[in-house]
Amino acid sequence: MYADSNVTDKKLTKYLQMRSHQGWEVHQEILLMLRGKIAEDLLSRRFSEQDAYTKDVEQKAYMMVDELIRFLLNPLEMAQRRAEFARNFEKAVESTYGKKPQRS
Secondary structure, three states: OOOOHHHHHHHHHHHHHHHHOOHHHHHHHHHHHHHHHHHHHHOOHHHHOOOHHHHHHHHHHHHHHHHHHHHHHOHHHHHHHHHHHHHHHHHHHHHHHOOOOOOO
16 A cells, blocks of 8 residues: 555546546457457367366466456456455464564
């Protein structure tokens, strides 16, 4: 989180303005089409006929691309999930060891 909440508010305002722009719908449609193409390829005969190693490599590459697409579709959602994960991790460490984890 930014130390200056004014900076955070400005960035959030700019993000919300970007999402309300007409071009945002086109952006979303293209990204969703890419996700669909990835799914189609993973279900294709070409993919299913590959050896296990090649499948594994392609699946991992597609997973990374999909995560990037999800981030581009909604960056705030991913940030919220990661923050929640960090909070849950800290709670788990504190309940297990009786103290908060040290941040480096």
